[in-house]
Amino acid sequence: TIMRRSKLHNNEALSEDMLKKMISEADKVKTHAYCPYSQFRVGAALLTTDHHIYTGCNVENACNNLGVCAERNAMAKAVSEGCRSFRAIVISSDLCEQFISPCGGCRQFMREFGANWDVYLTKPDSSYLKMTVDELLPISFGPEDLSMKKLQIQNGH
Amino acid sequence: TIMRRSKLHNNEALSEDMLKKMISEADKVKTHAYCPYSQFRVGAALLTTDHHIYTGCNVENACNNLGVCAERNAMAKAVSEGCRSFRAIVISSDLCEQFISPCGGCRQFMREFGANWDVYLTKPDSSYLKMTVDELLPISFGPEDLSMKKLQIQNGH
Amino acid sequence: TIMRRSKLHNNEALSEDMLKKMISEADKVKTHAYCPYSQFRVGAALLTTDHHIYTGCNVENACNNLGVCAERNAMAKAVSEGCRSFRAIVISSDLCEQFISPCGGCRQFMREFGANWDVYLTKPDSSYLKMTVDELLPISFGPEDLSMKKLQIQNGH
Amino acid sequence: TIMRRSKLHNNEALSEDMLKKMISEADKVKTHAYCPYSQFRVGAALLTTDHHIYTGCNVENACNNLGVCAERNAMAKAVSEGCRSFRAIVISSDLCEQFISPCGGCRQFMREFGANWDVYLTKPDSSYLKMTVDELLPISFGPEDLSMKKLQIQNGH
Ligand SMILES: [Zn+2]
Numbered sequence: 001t002i003m004r005r006s007k008l009h010n011n012e013a014l015s016e017d018m019l020k021k022m023i024s025e026a027d028k029v030k031t032h033a034y035c036p037y038s039q040f041r042v043g044a045a046l047l048t049t050d051h052h053i054y055t056g057c058n059v060e061n062a063c064n065n066l067g068v069c070a071e072r073n074a075m076a077k078a079v080s081e082g083c084r085s086f087r088a089i090v091i092s093s094d095l096c097e098q099f100i101s102p103c104g105g106c107r108q109f110m111r112e113f114g115a116n117w118d119v120y121l122t123k124p125d126s127s128y129l130k131m132t133v134d135e136l137l138p139i140s141f142g143p144e145d146l147s148m149k150k151l152q153i154q155n156g157h
Numbered sequence: 158t159i160m161r162r163s164k165l166h167n168n169e170a171l172s173e174d175m176l177k178k179m180i181s182e183a184d185k186v187k188t189h190a191y192c193p194y195s196q197f198r199v200g201a202a203l204l205t206t207d208h209h210i211y212t213g214c215n216v217e218n219a220c221n222n223l224g225v226c227a228e229r230n231a232m233a234k235a236v237s238e239g240c241r242s243f244r245a246i247v248i249s250s251d252l253c254e255q256f257i258s259p260c261g262g263c264r265q266f267m268r269e270f271g272a273n274w275d276v277y278l279t280k281p282d283s284s285y286l287k288m289t290v291d292e293l294l295p296i297s298f299g300p301e302d303l304s305m306k307k308l309q310i311q312n313g314h
Numbered sequence: 315t316i317m318r319r320s321k322l323h324n325n326e327a328l329s330e331d332m333l334k335k336m337i338s339e340a341d342k343v344k345t346h347a348y349c350p351y352s353q354f355r356v357g358a359a360l361l362t363t364d365h366h367i368y369t370g371c372n373v374e375n376a377c378n379n380l381g382v383c384a385e386r387n388a389m390a391k392a393v394s395e396g397c398r399s400f401r402a403i404v405i406s407s408d409l410c411e412q413f414i415s416p417c418g419g420c421r422q423f424m425r426e427f428g429a430n431w432d433v434y435l436t437k438p439d440s441s442y443l444k445m446t447v448d449e450l451l452p453i454s455f456g457p458e459d460l461s462m463k464k465l466q467i468q469n470g471h
Numbered sequence: 472t473i474m475r476r477s478k479l480h481n482n483e484a485l486s487e488d489m490l491k492k493m494i495s496e497a498d499k500v501k502t503h504a505y506c507p508y509s510q511f512r513v514g515a516a517l518l519t520t521d522h523h524i525y526t527g528c529n530v531e532n533a534c535n536n537l538g539v540c541a542e543r544n545a546m547a548k549a550v551s552e553g554c555r556s557f558r559a560i561v562i563s564s565d566l567c568e569q570f571i572s573p574c575g576g577c578r579q580f581m582r583e584f585g586a587n588w589d590v591y592l593t594k595p596d597s598s599y600l601k602m603t604v605d606e607l608l609p610i611s612f613g614p615e616d617l618s619m620k621k622l623q624i625q626n627g628h
Pocket residue numbers: 069070071072102103104105106107377
């Protein structure tokens with residue numbers, strides 16, 4: 001059986017005020033999205049452990065495969081300002097009927113900076129689903145490469 | 158609460174013989190890995206629903222960010238041969254103490270072709286951990302964009 | 315001034331028959347393109363120095379940024395079969411009025427395997443433009459990281 | 472024959488002071504590079520046509536292929552702040568003997584925002600090589616998809 005590491009998660013929840021502010025920032029940066037190919041706008045607001053907020057939007061490319069997601073944009077921006085310690089990220093899109101979920105690439109990019117921090121998947125009405133990075137990317141590997149050692153295995157033979 | 162979609166999973170297990178063959182193929186293609194920068198070899202063997210096996214290795218680049226993972230290599234190869242219906246993928250590396258796990262980018266690439274198929278994370282001794290794409294990438298989005306509609310939400314206000 | 319390295323290029327041209335065959339292969343694999351998001355089909359046929367042909371198509375993803383281009387698909391396939399010595403690549407699309415050109419990411423991927431081999435940009439009527447990797451990606455860096463040493467410089471102060 | 476579009480280039484050169492400032496900014500942000508895998512630090516400073524400077528560094532990932540280059544980081548940051556009109560970008564690394572050149576992926580990302588703006592490849596001693604995007608990525612395609620129409624062709628048959 002696989003040990004559920006989400007049990008280890010006991011981050012204090014963001015205050016209602018902070019969360020409201022973060023959702024508002026993610027909505028705002030979404031208006032800067034450069035998405036002429038998909039017409040699908042995404043915004044992200046990242047809270048660092050020292051209480052700064054960095055925002056990012058998606059930036060597409062004529063060669064689809066070379067674009068940058070909103071979440072990676074926000075995280076890369078924070079790193080470029082000298083911050084690598086993340087507390088939570090809020091993701092915003094225009095989808096009304098489902099929570100906007102980060103792609104697998106962004107989950108791995110989040111994971112680089114820790115498995116135990118919060119990801120808020122939102123809808124335009126400000127409702128949200130709260131997950132941890134670890135819940136979104138179970139059995140992951142990261143810079144430490146330690147996480148999987150605790151798994152019990154099934155033997156193949 | 159989040160509905161566990163893994164409950165829906167009732168793929169028949171691969172036969173021992175087929176699995177042995179797949180692991181052997183993944184180990185073999187691993188020897189073709191082009192990884193002068195990381196020295197980290199990965200191989201993947203993909204089984205399609207019409208019983209073909211496609212293999213791939215990682216192909217790195219002097220600009221790290223432009224490389225191709227073994228898993229994506231195998232899947233792109235299958236698609237280029239006209240097959241998009243996947244049954245299982247086996248991943249192989251040289252790590253002795255942990256199961257080699259697909260990166261988030263590859264999980265998303267797998268997800269494009271369905272959430273309900275099998276991923277075998279192996280060790281060089283042929284032991285393995287069996288997961289589904291959905292277990293590796295929960296709350297995902299894909300071409301249908303339907304999966305998240307069943308989620309109950311917490312309201313943010 | 316920058317030394318034009320394209321002067322160094324003296325690859326023998328492909329025979330008309332071989333080129334016709336390559337264009338035909340690129341056109342054929344294009345029909346396998348998985349491009350539900352862009353509806354833009356691309357095919358590529360890669361000739362190795364030991365006379366094998368590997369083909370690839372583009373494979374898109376619901377997260378645009380994670381797709382694989384046709385050219386990278388063909389090259390990764392060749393590498394996975396043990397071949398890294400490339401002679402020429404032919405690219406095919408449905409654009410009637412312009413030669414389909416490789417994206418910068420694929421040019422860098424080509425560059426990994428040498429700067430002095432041929433890239434044929436085609437149109438559906440089988441007309442083409444022949445370039446070298448070096449012409450498509452001047453002042454590049456690759457695994458050797460030697461190419462730039464010959465450049466004369468302008469001093470900034 | 473291929474028309475050299477670089478002839479069209481007549482950007483006014485940056486002032487010595489501005490260029491010195493830009494190089495200094497690129498050097499500074501380089502210290503924030505997150506590159507535990509390659510140990511290869513890169514910084515970039517981007518000047519917009521309305522005279523703002525945005526900086527970026529490379530941000531690597533345990534899955535190499537998912538990292539973000541310094542140049543893309545700086546451009547994505549600018550877009551997220553509402554600016555898409557670029558004047559010049561300066562790239563900095565620790566290589567003493569060669570000018571740090573952008574990867575093909577970043578050249579394509581630059582191209583999205585125009586072919587006719589300046590890229591300064593520098594060395595740590597502040598010497599530089601000045602190129603345009605078009606010179607770095609000839610025969611490119613971009614959002615307009617018009618550039619290639621002027622090419623004369625060789626007919627394949
Ligand atoms: Zn993403």
